[in-house]
Amino acid sequence: MKPFTVRLCFHGDLNVFLGSKSADIVERRLAEKTSIKDIIESCGVPHPEVDLILVNEQPVGFDCTLAEEAKAEVFPAQNRGTFFTKQRLQALNVTRFIADCHLGSLTRNLRLLGFDVAYDQNADDRQLLKVMTCDNRALLTRDRRLLMHAIVQHGYYPRSQNPHEQTIEVIRRFDLSELIAPFTRCLRCNAPLEETAKAEIIDKLEPLTKIYYDEFRRCPDCKQIYWPGSHFPKLQKRIKDIRSQVQGKP
Numbered sequence: 580m581k582p583f584t585v586r587l588c589f590h591g592d593l594n595v596f597l598g599s600k601s602a603d604i605v606e607r608r609l610a611e612k613t614s615i616k617d618i619i620e621s622c623g624v625p626h627p628e629v630d631l632i633l634v635n636e637q638p639v640g641f642d643c644t645l646a647e648e649a650k651a652e653v654f655p656a657q658n659r660g661t662f663f664t665k666q667r668l669q670a671l672n673v674t675r676f677i678a679d680c681h682l683g684s685l686t687r688n689l690r691l692l693g694f695d696v697a698y699d700q701n702a703d704d705r706q707l708l709k710v711m712t713c714d715n716r717a718l719l720t721r722d723r724r725l726l727m728h729a730i731v732q733h734g735y736y737p738r739s740q741n742p743h744e745q746t747i748e749v750i751r752r753f754d755l756s757e758l759i760a761p762f763t764r765c766l767r768c769n770a771p772l773e774e775t776a777k778a779e780i781i782d783k784l785e786p787l788t789k790i791y792y793d794e795f796r797r798c799p800d801c802k803q804i805y806w807p808g809s810h811f812p813k814l815q816k817r818i819k820d821i822r823s824q825v826q827g828k829p
């Protein structure tokens with residue numbers, strides 16, 4: 580087969596995955612028929628980050644194979660425009676997640692906002708992918724290789740290393756701002772919290788908590804009890820900050 584060149588242009592912030600910071604154009608010289616998905620991933624961009632591919636100006640799926648010279652435009656899910664809305668490759672409204680073991684603070688923040696995030700500090704990649712598939716969860720990870728695994732359907736690579744910024748990124752990426760429901764999920768184990776009468780748990784409370792608080796929620800799984808104690812204003816401020824940042828979309 581005659582060697583051929585595919586010229587790829589990466590839009591939005593997909594250039595964070597390319598080796599060089601400023602360039603967003605990559606040329607690939609190929610000698611055999613190759614899927615556009617493999618060509619894109621060979622540039623370092625994981626497929627769950629790709630929302631639209633145009634080959635010679637026509638929208639295509641990941642399985643489109645190229646065997647001759649072509650131009651490809653690759654778009655991220657963020658700031659999705661109004662063009663080719665039917666040919667998009669990613670789902671926006673995923674509400675269940677699984678985070679890798681390095682994203683503990685992001686997990687806590689998302690649970691604080693009410694989102695379902697599976698997290699196991701000791702899980703290896705195989706276990707992570709298994710839970711992802713069984714529960715149909717989107718994978719949150721800064722491990723690019725893992726995100727490129729063929730069985731990953733939905734996923735996201737947090738750009739920032741800062742948990743607060745990562746939280747905002749995930750809410751924007753999956754369009755979750757309308758679904759925020761603070762203090763409804765256990766921060767420790769992810770189960771939805773239940774309201775509980777003070778009388779039912781009074782023997783488990785510290786003396787001052789018994790006196791000053793009347794509203795309690797309990798985790799049905801790990802039995803952790805939650806009440807609006809001294810840390811509450813700090814958490815409320817964190818939620819308020821996140822809300823104000825995600826509502827003013829860039």
Ligand SMILES: [Zn+2]
Binds near residue numbers: 770798799800801803
């Ligand atoms: Zn719990």
